[in-house]
Amino acid sequence: MKEQKKENAASCNCTQLISYLSDAQAKAILKRLDAGKYSTYFPDRDRILERLFRASSNADFDAVYLKCTVLNDFYSTRVPSDELAKIAKQIVKNHALIDAWLSAGEDDVVKAICGFVVRNNYSFATKYANWHNHLDFPIYDSFVCELLCCLRQCAMPDLFDKKEDLKDYDRFRKVLQEVVSHFNLTFCKDPNGKDGINYKLLDKFLWALSNFVVISKPEVSFSFGDYIIKKYKNGSVRVFESGELVGNTKETLIEIAKTVNLTNKDTLNTWNTRQLGKKLLEHLESI
Numbered sequence: 001m002k003e004q005k006k007e008n009a010a011s012c013n014c015t016q017l018i019s020y021l022s023d024a025q026a027k028a029i030l031k032r033l034d035a036g037k038y039s040t041y042f043p044d045r046d047r048i049l050e051r052l053f054r055a056s057s058n059a060d061f062d063a064v065y066l067k068c069t070v071l072n073d074f075y076s077t078r079v080p081s082d083e084l085a086k087i088a089k090q091i092v093k094n095h096a097l098i099d100a101w102l103s104a105g106e107d108d109v110v111k112a113i114c115g116f117v118v119r120n121n122y123s124f125a126t127k128y129a130n131w132h133n134h135l136d137f138p139i140y141d142s143f144v145c146e147l148l149c150c151l152r153q154c155a156m157p158d159l160f161d162k163k164e165d166l167k168d169y170d171r172f173r174k175v176l177q178e179v180v181s182h183f184n185l186t187f188c189k190d191p192n193g194k195d196g197i198n199y200k201l202l203d204k205f206l207w208a209l210s211n212f213v214v215i216s217k218p219e220v221s222f223s224f225g226d227y228i229i230k231k232y233k234n235g236s237v238r239v240f241e242s243g244e245l246v247g248n249t250k251e252t253l254i255e256i257a258k259t260v261n262l263t264n265k266d267t268l269n270t271w272n273t274r275q276l277g278k279k280l281l282e283h284l285e286s287i
Contacts (some may be wrong), residue, residue: 014154021183030210045074053131058095064088077124088225090116105136105194107135110169122167134200138176143210143266
């Protein structure tokens with residue numbers, strides 16, 4: 001067994017994690033997701049993206065820029081608007097090759113989109129490819145990365161060597177294939193996919209596990225306030241406006257706490273940001 005390096009990643013309950021890695025649990029979790037039972041997941045967004053990506057051409061700048069903008073907003077990938085425009089222009093310029101790669105499930109399309117701007121937009125590129133072809137392109141994001149780190153810790157020590165390995169798209173794909181095979185996750189298997197996997201179903205399941213089931217954030221190197229705000233970003237509180245935080249962190253957390261009836265206003269005002277964050281995190285994990 002390889003010695004595992006300590007990484008500043010999420011912690012997890014190994015027993016609970018393994019218990020959820022079955023077809024029955026996966027189907028139940030996906031059913032809850034599609035029914036809108038998890039407060040930060042909105043099924044309508046999947047429907048909108050599905051319609052948008054299937055109906056538009058990669059040869060039309062307006063269509064491509066719209067796809068890039070909506071995808072960036074829905075997933076909070078934080079690609080600046082000027083870089084989105086550059087990416088869209090390059091996709092249009094190379095649309096024949098891009099479309100061929102997307103259709104064939106070639107990893108080159110992710111590498112190409114990553115190279116259209118200086119900024120590392122790896123996660124965005126995988127999402128753009130996935131929404132064009134659910135069967136052949138897995139989505140990389142920080143939540144799934146954290147979950148895979150937990151799987152390595154709990155059950156598959158040889159899954160990969162270090163977190164950075166997952167930034168290699170070919171290696172990332174192979175890691176997901178190994179997870180599906182190891183736990184025999186037949187719910188996401190699809191003979192029509194290049195790898196025999198429906199990566200959209202697998203992504204939704206792993207994302208739900210990392211968000212609502214087994215992952216807990218460590219109390220180091222990050223702000224609890226930032227984490228809670230991110231969790232509630234798509235809720236009823238106007239936390240963000242044009243991508244920018246509305247008000248300061250503590251004020252925002254107080255407004256969120258009021259909407260979930262966490263406690264009375266006077267008590268909220270006496271708590272500091274970390275205390276508010278912890279209380280809201282407890283609330284998130286109880287729903």
